[in-house]
Amino acid sequence: MGHWFSRNIVEPGKLPMLLALTSFIVTFLVTRTIVRLIRAGRGPFGNVSSGGLHIHHVVPGVVLTVIGGFGAVGSDRHGVGAAVFAVVFGVGAGLVLDEFALILHLDDVYWSDEGRKSVEVVVLTAALVGLTLSGFSPLGVDDMTAGERQDRLTFILTLALNFLLILITLVKGKFRMAVIGTLIPFVAIVGAVRLARPGSWWSRRFYRRRHRARARSRIRTYRHDRRWTRIRRRTQDLIGGFQERVPGRGGSTPS
Numbered sequence: 001m002g003h004w005f006s007r008n009i010v011e012p013g014k015l016p017m018l019l020a021l022t023s024f025i026v027t028f029l030v031t032r033t034i035v036r037l038i039r040a041g042r043g044p045f046g047n048v049s050s051g052g053l054h055i056h057h058v059v060p061g062v063v064l065t066v067i068g069g070f071g072a073v074g075s076d077r078h079g080v081g082a083a084v085f086a087v088v089f090g091v092g093a094g095l096v097l098d099e100f101a102l103i104l105h106l107d108d109v110y111w112s113d114e115g116r117k118s119v120e121v122v123v124l125t126a127a128l129v130g131l132t133l134s135g136f137s138p139l140g141v142d143d144m145t146a147g148e149r150q151d152r153l154t155f156i157l158t159l160a161l162n163f164l165l166i167l168i169t170l171v172k173g174k175f176r177m178a179v180i181g182t183l184i185p186f187v188a189i190v191g192a193v194r195l196a197r198p199g200s201w202w203s204r205r206f207y208r209r210r211h212r213a214r215a216r217s218r219i220r221t222y223r224h225d226r227r228w229t230r231i232r233r234r235t236q237d238l239i240g241g242f243q244e245r246v247p248g249r250g251g252s253t254p255s
Helices: 002-010 015-040 058-073 080-098 100-105 113-133 138-143 146-150 152-171 175-181 185-193 201-206 211-240
Strands: none
Touching: 002 015, 015 080, 015 113, 058 080, 080 100, 080 113, 100 113, 113 175, 113 211, 152 175, 152 185, 152 201, 175 185, 201 211
């Protein structure tokens, strides 16, 4: 195990990324737990305020992310400094993305349906970083041989093709598949060739006069959402605690 860890993590310089991912996940889980305890009125924790102003944890998260990011850029990948700054960055990113929905909506939507976006973004981020640690490279570069990488034209065409597939998937309204497709090109291919989601740019542009395609798109989207939305919401409830009963009490929303 130690030899595998050294060969696959330490030697390629992936230890800082592993530390950042670990601290990111731990920070998110600890933060969610504390906020849920505050919301339930249990434990010694409470909201942080200064001069009557409620301080969201995204604020220290931004500070830590900036410090960790700039520190990591200026450090050697194999040095102690890189490991320390990676942990700082992971902690900051965990605090920031836990309130991603607040940043997106510029409103305190932590416990609302809009707040579920924070959990979704955290899970997606952790999955992407995990795939990168496993050896996947953005835009399918890992699928190329050493000789193909040396061929500049092949390299550029591969990047351009994968980027085009990701872009098509995105404008078809399949954000999750587009993001995952940056690391796994097959996912982008599937997203690009399948029907667009209703309301997407692709649907409005190309299905306007194609009534059968528009109808098939709506039926397929309905079946997909009926199958997966319930599972996704239950997972978000389990992680984020959105459906927990809260005793009636005053005070600002804990975050």
